[in-house]
Amino acid sequence: VLLLVYVGYVGLGAGVLQALERPAEVQAAEDLLQQHWELLSNHTCLGVPALQRLVEGIIQAYKSGITLQGNTTSLGRWDFSGSFFFSISAITTIGYGNLSPSTAAGRIFCIVFALFGIPLNLVLLNEIGQLMLLGVQHCAHHLEEVFHWQKKASLLIKTCALVTGLLLFLLLPPLLFSDKEGWSYEEGFYYSFITLSTIGFGDYVIGMNPDRTYPGWYKNVISLWILFGMAWLALVIKFCINFLE
């Protein structure tokens, strides 16, 4: 039930943000294109100030996620996919920033949305983490019954779970990314960690390359990976903290 509420909440946010942000985005992209064409038609009469203005224009547009290349992927603009992904990045506090609200209404909505969404996200991650922990303990019990090990089983299971989590969430996904995104393994690993720890620089974001085709299941699998991966990493960090304190 919690999962349904979560998905519903994110979907709601996506819809609202799309409605608020898409028109402004289209306008800004058109403005930049206009600037671009004006420059091209006048380039023999250019001077330093015009070039300065162009550079600043490109920088400004880039900060709002618009490039001169013109075409973007569905994750890179404010249609439903992009808004959905943005909503997730907001309430998980990853905050890539490849898309960020430029209208005042969008920003206010974003603040309120995050104010309730972040606790919701924390509750969900906690639930998932508890389920994972229960699963691991179940396995430990089973092993204890079947093989009659005692204390060793618990430690073995915990290390096994850690290693499986490591493989599943940090070591194997970079292979997928290197195939679908064309990143090197190291870049994929860096991206995975930065995302799951919710730092989320936004220097690497999945599904943003307009020259690549992404399969239909890609976005959904990545969203699941983010959710479970974050829950797993949160558990690991919790254990680290308990160890430190």
Next chain:
Amino acid sequence: TAMCSDKLQTGLLVAGYFIYLLVGAAMFQALERTTEKQEKMAAAQMKETFLQNFTHLTVAEMEQFMKNLTEAIQNGVYPVGNESRIEDSNWDFSNSFFFAGTVVSTIGYGTLHPKTAGGQIFCVFFALFGIPLNIVFLHRVGKMLSLLCKKLGKFLHEKGMRKKKIEFLTLLFFLATGILVFLCLPSLFFQITEGWSYSEGIYFAFITLSTIGFGDYVVGKQPGRNYSSYYRMLVAIWILFGLAWIALLFNL
């Protein structure tokens, strides 16, 4: 002596935290600075060539130039302004320190990010140990603040107030003062120092303190403004206490 060892522990934690950030800053600076310099020079060169030749360029060459320009900007190199900017580095010590802080607090603005493979790997391990350290640190600071709370509560209790009322009042007090000190007042401050509107300031404050950190607004990045060297430090202290306040709210 229990109090003493507790205070000692806290002191060590605070010292350890800042040392960790300092070491991180130095490492990032060492790893990233040379690459950045090269990219800056390449972008400036490209701009120079353009300015010297543009009357002879074809439309196709112009398109290529603008593509290169866009790529440079996407890589974080902004060829705006005159050549003297080459010496300003995004990775000087104070910026690297600020960056290290955004990593361990998981804010992660992204306006500055490591581009060398070495920098990226170091970033991963720096965060792996830095994030728990940050959480423990904030937890400690939150605990100390909550002790203050309890003292205030005791004082009021002795004066004859009921427990429930005290709890409610302390919560309200911390919520209100926190919002004032960490959201409203800084936004006024940013209006002056950054030239943002008041609502932009509130948006920035919220996005930062919630650790979302989109990076669309970042302190100290407005072109053409002079920032005092203490500005960033002041903002970093604000972020630290703001985060501790949020941790405290969670505890209460």
